Amino acid sequence: xxxxxxxxxNLTCESVDLAGVxxxxxxxxxxxxxxxxxxxxxxxxxxxxxxxxxxxxxxKANSNLAVLxxxxxxxxxxxxxxxxxxxxxxxxxxxxxxxxxAGVGKTEAEIKLALAGGIFAFHVExxxxxxRINHVAGKLGVKAPIAxxxxxxVDAHTHAKITTGKSDNKFGIPMKYAAAAYExxxxxxHLLLRGVQMHIxxxxxxxxxxxxxxxxxxxxxxxxxAKYGITYFSIGGGMGxxxxxxxxxxxxxxxxxxxADQRPLTPETYGAxxxxxxxxxxxxxxxxxxxxxxxxxxxxxxxxxxxxxxxGKNFLVVDAAMNDLVRPAMYDSYxxxxxxxxxTARRALVADVVxxxxxxxxxxxxxxxIQEVGEGELLAFMSxxxxxxxxxxxxxxxxxxxxxxxxxxxxxxxxARETFEQVIAGxxxxxxxx
Ligand SMILES: *Cc1c(COP(=O)(O)O)cnc(C)c1O
Numbered sequence: 001x002x003x004x005x006x007x008x009x010n011l012t013c014e015s016v017d018l019a020g021v022x023x024x025x026x027x028x029x030x031x032x033x034x035x036x037x038x039x040x041x042x043x044x045x046x047x048x049x050x051x052x053x054x055x056x057x058x059x060k061a062n063s064n065l066a067v068l069x070x071x072x073x074x075x076x077x078x079x080x081x082x083x084x085x086x087x088x089x090x091x092x093x094x095x096x097x098x099x100x101x102a103g104v105g106k107t108e109a110e111i112k113l114a115l116a117g118g119i120f121a122f123h124v125e126x127x128x129x130x131x132r133i134n135h136v137a138g139k140l141g142v143k144a145p146i147a148x149x150x151x152x153x154v155d156a157h158t159h160a161k162i163t164t165g166k167s168d169n170k171f172g173i174p175m176k177y178a179a180a181a182y183e184x185x186x187x188x189x190h191l192l193l194r195g196v197q198m199h200i201x202x203x204x205x206x207x208x209x210x211x212x213x214x215x216x217x218x219x220x221x222x223x224x225x226a227k228y229g230i231t232y233f234s235i236g237g238g239m240g241x242x243x244x245x246x247x248x249x250x251x252x253x254x255x256x257x258x259x260a261d262q263r264p265l266t267p268e269t270y271g272a273x274x275x276x277x278x279x280x281x282x283x284x285x286x287x288x289x290x291x292x293x294x295x296x297x298x299x300x301x302x303x304x305x306x307x308x309x310x311x312g313k314n315f316l317v318v319d320a321a322m323n324d325l326v327r328p329a330m331y332d333s334y335x336x337x338x339x340x341x342x343x344t345a346r347r348a349l350v351a352d353v354v355x356x357x358x359x360x361x362x363x364x365x366x367x368x369x370i371q372e373v374g375e376g377e378l379l380a381f382m383s384x385x386x387x388x389x390x391x392x393x394x395x396x397x398x399x400x401x402x403x404x405x406x407x408x409x410x411x412x413x414x415x416a417r418e419t420f421e422q423v424i425a426g427x428x429x430x431x432x433x434x
Contacts, residue, residue, distance in 0.1 A: 029300070131188070
């Protein structure tokens with residue numbers, strides 16, 4: 001469910017006509033729906049009702065300050081992965097006391113920053129990291145709260161670049177070494193064993209791998225509670241979203257029409273399967289969803305530069321490129337592409353939708369059937385709210401795109417398009433070349 005739909009012929013976000021946003025702020029521009037984000041947050045919280053839940057939004061999915069503030073206002077903490085992200089949380093006017101710090105390579109400076117901010121816990125990925133966190137906490141004269149990330153060796157059945165819970169990837173500590181890792185951790189004077197953590201991958205579309213992983217780790221969590229008095233179990237993030245029928249999936253009718261065995265995962269299904277497994281533990285449950293919280297809450301607006309008709313092949317060249325939205329190039333991912341002005345009288349066109357960058361990978365869609373559109377007309381890439389702007393780059397000296405947030409009939413620029421001067425601000429010609 002989301003808040004992008006046609007009002008008459010025009011695509012709107014909540015009550016805002018997206019063509020107006022593109023007119024005002026140009027393209028490419030990301031647009032986010034505050035209502036969709038709030039809806040996702042609330043549904044997830046309700047789906048796990050009956051548990052003591054703390055939702056830590058995995059901010060690497062979308063770390064715009066307005067998005068962070070919106071989630072903080074709703075009561076969320078954050079799952080953060082760098083010193084920069086700690087500072088973003090603070091810059092958004094939120095605090096890090098409800099946040100957890102993940103990642104395999106935290107530096108001493110980052111650990112210090114997190115401790116100074118009162119981090120809820122560090123999610124530790126290896127034994128050397130225990131020693132480092134203990135060392136930094138000792139220097140500051142504090143105890144660092146930690147949880148160790150367990151790798152439950154579960155196949156998440158997702159894209160190879162986003163699966164994390166198999167024993168052959170770099171994340172977490174295998175189950176069979178986990179007890180020893182906690183014993184080692186308990187010996188450090190400046191560590192406080194606060195919880196246990198797992199995260200098995202991203203864009204999971206069925207609940208079965210979550211159930212399998214929770215069933216594997218829950219008995220261990222109970223042991224840790226008895227032995228060390230841990231107080232929480234973080235079951236990670238990873239809930240998938242709808243990419244293929246993205247626009248239609250904004251409506252309840254679409255969900256109702258899906259055959260039971262093909263229905264994408266919902267927070268209600270997720271909660272119904274997991275609450276009975278988690279409730280008996282009597283632990284606080286942390287959730288670290290990123291994509292689910294924001295993915296369907298954002299679109300990327302782009303303008304058509306040319307319709308290039310080739311021999312047997314059409315190319316729709318748009319002003320957005322792989323530097324703005326890298327997911328298709330990086331993960332072969334699908335984004336639905338829809339016109340901002342829908343005209344059912346027009347024919348459908350089959351075309352490759354491409355950006356202007358000199359890479360054959362700069363292709364958003366191959367042989368896509370789309371309403372015929374010409375130069376200057378506007379398109380929206382659906383489901384672009386997660387891993388969109390945050391993965392954008394300046395490749396080809398293209399400026400970082402703009403970001404806009406909509407709430408009801410209000411909308412505001414929440415990140416101005418980068419200027420050329422900003423792009424080159426840190427660069428200089430060395431004296432020996434002058
Ligand atoms: C990336 C990540 C998440 C969020 O994943 P989503 O698929 O966006 O929900 C949560 N926890 C950890 C440890 C992660 O690395």
